[in-house]
Amino acid sequence: MTQVREISTASGKYPVVIGSGLLRSVPRWLRHLQFSPKARLLGIVADQSVAERYAAEVEEALQEEGYQSVLMTFPSGEDSKSLRQLEGLATQASQAGLxxxxxxxxxxxxxxxxxxxxxxxxxxxGLPFVQLPTTLLAHDASVGGKVGVDHPLAKNLLGAFWPPKAVLYDVATLRTLSDEEWRNGLGELVKHGLLGDSALFEEIVSTAHALGPKFWRQVSQEQWTVWLARGIEVKARIVEQDERETGMRRLLNAGHTVGHAVEWASSYRLRHGEAVSIGLVAESRIALRLGMTSADFVYLLEASLAACGLPVTIPSDLTVERLMQAISRDKKKQGSALAMALPVAVGEVRIVEQIPIEVVQEVLTYG
Ligand SMILES: NC(=O)c1ccc[n+]([C@@H]2O[C@H](COP(=O)([O-])OP(=O)(O)OC[C@H]3O[C@@H](n4cnc5c(N)ncnc54)[C@H](O)[C@@H]3O)[C@@H](O)[C@H]2O)c1
Ligand SMILES: [Zn+2]
Structure with a gap:
């Protein structure tokens, strides 16, 4: 079973294809996209550990269909999102004759x-590119057209809007993810359900309740295909309306104001999706404090995320002072008031402007 969603924004139109075994059909899709093998050298960019696992499969499939490719690798991990690695890859690309x-x-x-x-x-x-995502978190990263690298002063400081020609998402690759990486992606997937597909949220949570910890390993590839397609649908609908992040795209930041602070204060010990989970709960408490939701919803959200194996409370070694330091920096960027995307119900996130910083501090201090 394969699911296809065509994304259409001002800067481009591209299909997101989700299914099992797609790595083998990369050449077929390239032909479909009118990239013929003639005189066209392909560059495969992968981190070393993904390259060891999956590059051969792609290279063989390409070779069988007459495509020539060269593999370009970089060390695994966030540290590689740097200008230095970009230059290293450009060197590899140039030497290989791309x-x-x-x-x-x-x-x-x-x-x-x-x-x-x-x-x-x-x-x-500028070259065309095709994304072959292999993590659960990449369902978020591969839709929306944002690319870039980090700078010592800030994450994602240098980048561009450069949409791919296609996203071919082979869910068979998810099998080899560590539990940490599953949780990392799950935080964002559940967030997408929470803000735009309440049935998706409820299905994931009830599956987690039924199957218990590490339920992700017991869920079939067909099921993952459907869930990913629905998570992508939520993000796609939003970026199609607001590619450049001036309005609705801010909804995607639910859980991220507190989440980023938690991630930073923990020196990135907590993974992004885990920090987002903690952030969603804290931000629903802010909504409660502002009279925008009920205590029942906060408890439901907390219990649901916990059932999914996600952390829901701020680790005790992270001080409120340190969290507020990060949040105040965020606030400074926005001007005088703090705006947040607050979860208020399953299926509903609201943008709230002008949140008093004292309310945030109070919630982080007393819960
Ligand atoms: N562009 C966007 O809109 C956007 C949105 C969200 C996140 N992001 C970015 O995404 C990045 C995080 O993505 P990520 O979590 O996928 O990180 P990642 O690419 O570093 O992958 C995480 C780890 O999993 C390993 N891995 C990947 N696929 C595997 C597989 N199938 N089996 C086993 N191991 C595998 C990798 O080697 C790596 O060690 C961040 O830099 C974040 O800023 C971008
Ligand atoms: Zn995120």
Whole structure:
């Protein structure tokens, strides 16, 4: 079973294809997209650990269909989202002879997509690229057209809007993810349900209740295909209406104001999706304090995320002072008031402008 969603924004139109075994059908999709093998050298960008697991499968499939490809790798992990690695990949690309007629394939998680996509945006003033996501979190990263690298002063400081020509999401690759990486992606998937597909949220939570911890390993690839398609649907609907993040796209920041603070204060010990889960609960408490939701919803949200194996409370070693330091920095960026996307019901997140910083501090202090 394969699901296809065509994304259509001002800067481009591309299909997101989700299913099992898609890595083998990359050449078929390339032909479908009118990228013929003739005189076209393909560059595959992957981190070393993903390359060891999955590059051969893609390379063989391409070779069988007459495509020539070269594998370009970088060390696994967020640290590689840097200008230094971008330059390293450009060196590999240039030495391998990639030119304006080439196409890049980014194979891996959000880091490969962001870094490889940014290489595609700037190498020889821009090459087409196709994303081959291999993490659960990449369902978020591969839709929306944002690519880029980090700077020592801030994450994602350097980047571009450079949509792929296609996203081919092979759910069979998810099998080899660590539990930590499953949780990391699950935080964002559940967030997408929470803000735009209450049935998705409820299905994931009831499955987690029924199957218990690490339920993700017992869920079939068909089921993951459907869930991912629905999570992507939520994000797609929003980015289609607001590609450049001036309005609705802010809804996607639910859980992220407190989440980013938790991530930063823990020195990134907590993974992004885990921090988002903690952030969603804290931000629903802020909504409660502002009289926008009920205590029942806060409890339901907390119990649901916990049932999914996600953390829901701020680790005790993170002080409120440190969290507020990060949140105040966020506030400074926005001007005088703090705006947040607050969860208020299953299926509803509201943008609230002008949240008094004292309310946030109170909630982080007393819960
Ligand atoms: N562009 C966007 O809109 C957007 C949105 C959300 C997140 N992001 C970015 O995504 C990045 C995080 O993505 P990520 O969590 O996928 O990180 P990642 O790409 O570093 O992958 C996480 C780890 O999983 C490993 N891995 C990947 N696929 C695997 C597989 N199938 N089996 C086993 N191991 C595998 C990788 O080697 C890596 O160690 C961040 O840099 C974040 O800023 C971007
Ligand atoms: Zn996020």
């Amino acid at each position: 030119d304006r007629t080439s196409l890049l394939l980014t194979l891996g998680g959000g880091v490969a997509g962001d870094l490889g996509g940014f290489l595609a945006a700037v190498y020889m003033r």
